[in-house]
Amino acid sequence: MKIDRLEKDILEAFSSVRTKKPLVEQITNYVTINDCANATLAIGASPVMGDSFEEAAQMTSISDSLVINFGGIGKESLATMIKAGKLANEKNIGIVFDPVGSGATKYRNDSVFDFLKEVHPSVIKGNASEILYLSGENVKTKGVDSELDSLLAKGAAIKVADKYRCVCAVTGKVDIITDGRIVVTIENQSDKLAYITGTGCMIASLCGSFLGATKNPLVSAVCGVASMSLCGEMALEDGIPIGTYRQRLMDNIFELNAQKVEKYGRINFEHIESKYSMYLVTDEKACLGKAFYCCVEEALKGGAKVIQLREKEMDTGRFYQRALRIKKLCERYDALFIVNDRIDIALAVDADGIHIGQSDMPIEIARKLIGHNKIIGISAKSYEEAKAAQAKGADYIGMGAVYSTSTKSDTSIISDEEVEKIIEKIYIPILAIGGINIENVDKILKKGVDGVCIISDILNNDDCKLRTEEVVKIIKDNY
Incomplete structure (x- = not known):
């Protein structure tokens, strides 16, 4: 706000x-x-x-x-x-x-x-x-x-x-x-x-x-x-x-x-800087052959405050083991650990919270399952979706996509007018997602978002730690 x-x-x-x-x-x-x-x-x-x-x-x-x-x-x-x-x-x-x-x-x-x-x-x-x-x-x-x-x-x-x-x-x-x-x-x-x-x-x-x-x-x-x-x-x-x-x-x-x-x-x-300010969403393919856990740890060393584990194709057993390892990394670097979609995995590893989309489980049911002491983030591509999520008890809004992205080819871009309306009227934290990189991060921060969610621009980079540090510096310069 x-x-x-x-x-x-x-x-x-x-x-x-x-x-x-x-x-x-x-x-x-x-x-x-x-x-x-x-x-x-x-x-x-x-x-x-x-x-x-x-x-x-x-x-x-x-x-x-x-x-x-x-x-x-x-x-x-x-x-x-x-x-x-x-x-x-x-x-x-x-x-x-x-x-x-x-x-x-x-x-x-x-x-x-x-x-x-x-x-x-x-x-x-x-x-x-x-x-x-x-x-x-x-x-x-x-x-x-x-x-x-x-x-x-x-x-x-x-x-x-x-x-x-x-x-x-x-x-x-x-x-x-x-x-x-x-x-x-x-x-x-x-x-x-x-x-x-x-x-x-x-x-x-x-x-x-x-x-x-x-x-x-x-x-x-x-x-x-x-x-x-x-x-x-x-x-x-x-x-x-x-x-x-x-x-x-x-x-x-x-x-x-x-x-x-x-x-x-x-x-x-x-x-002041939000606890969600530098939010990394994982995608093993975005690591371009680099060791997945090393990429995540380097981002944490560079100042990532939140790691969201997102694994759409992985079977439950492997997802659980991966979640355990990422949770330990987050604890080591005092970062929040969020699981995408899978409430069962979040509960099994005692994650800090979950992130769900508009077509996933309703937030009211998710809250009953995960409890009132856990974070629930909701994706929203319009003011009406963000307003409804806020009213139902979401902890933050993942707003986007704000720019075109290679991670999701079918994602529609949210209009500038809708971005301004969400930032103006929604009082829970607003995190921008979609196509955010070192070239445009300052622009979206100046609109008034509380944090940025980044995937490719960090994980694609040869030096994940350095790129995260560069983004974090831009974030801090906005406060």
């Missing part, structure tokens, strides 16, 4: 949430549940706080989004959250997850990872300590609060976004929100927010409200976090009593609109 389009969508979301009045199911902290409901109402959405094991999933099924808050986590509430979360995943209902207190106790830490094994959130929101802990850093949370500067968690936020295929939001003096492709920082702040219990919980509710209205996780996280930071700053004045400040904060949320955000919001945007 282009930054100018993102800015426009953020502003439009403030009217959208009040027009659509999405129903937001929230399994949240009993300490702050009333404030969360009021914040949801103030921004224009409709809260429902069903938290029983018997009802929460049923309520989720009729809601537009789901908010999960770990503030008062226990055995029963965890089971309820997982049940509701899995139902939301099945129905492609967006989830905001607030891992309150991650890093504080063993029980809480174990519960967070138990939840994430079962449920795929759209947005993970936390303070610096919580996000650093989720990223694998050895940090200690002070209860449910953070003593760390949010800016220290920028790298951790990107890591969490990439690992869990979600938007990650870090709240603090400077808020950081990222989907792994764009980093948004919000500089509006108020120290007095720290003296009101539950502002973090309310942020999750606000994010959930926007998610129910827009379905766009990055837009929703930016809007939710900005609503609290901007309204908190606008409520601040010298000598204001904390009770008055608290009431003014809620009043400001109720009165917030796009015009105020545009005028007073200090929101900055930065493009």
Whole structure:
């Protein structure tokens, strides 16, 4: 997604949430549940706080989004959250997850990872300590609060976004929100927010409200976090009593609109390199007699971030053995391993995900088989195909063919108008495929794609490592 389009969508979301009045199911902290409901109402959405094991999933099924808050986590509430979360995943209902207190106790830490094994959130929101802990850093949370500067968690936020295929939001003096492709920082702040219990919980509710209205996780996280930071700053004045400040904060949320955000919001945007940026699709014939595994490894040495194993003619036994070897290579070079079409092979070798075409198994069935913690990429040659794939839960779009290709002689070329429409309107990662080479890669990157899928231009080359390095340099020069 282009930054100018993102800015426009953020502003439009403030009217959208009040027009659509999405129903937001929230399994949240009993300490702050009333404030969360009021914040949801103030921004224009409709809260429902069903938290029983018997009802929460049923309520989720009729809601537009789901908010999960770990503030008062226990055995029963965890089971309820997982049940509701899995139902939301099945129905492609967006989830905001607030891992309150991650890093504080063993029980809480174990519960967070138990939840994430079962449920795929759209947005993970936390303070610096919580996000650093989720990223694998050895940090200690002070209860449910953070003593760390949010800016220290920028790298951790990107890591969490990439690992869990979600938007990650870090709240603090400077808020950081990222989907792994764009980093948004919000500089509006108020120290007095720290003296009101539950502002973090309310942020999750606000994010959930926007998610129910827009379905766009990055837009929703930016809007939710900005609503609290901007309204908190606008409520601040010298000598204001904390009770008055608290009431003014809620009043400001109720009165917030796009015009105020545009005028007073200090929101900055930065493009970063996607985890899908250099994507190699294999084809043994393209190696022109060179050793297949050597070609793949040389591409990995050169900076390939993703390897897709594509074997249309190979029998299952050989495909399985080849997949095992390619997976080991990908693990060695910290690259993603994707299997084309064959869900059975992907499951057998525990690949990172699969890539399927328009005539392959429906994405809903593929998701049931491979699970919600795996990547599913979808080929699309039109905006309508890309839009449908996004709505059904695809992780990325393989858009093309963008140029003529020798790999598929019967492939039609997607029009420039359709390319621009997909890049403009689709918010999940867009990867260009088809005829991409060292001569045209810069041109397609400048259109705004998040990555390029290459076959022949790398595998045909006498030096696969060098050619990959040349492509990677062009990619990095575009950031």
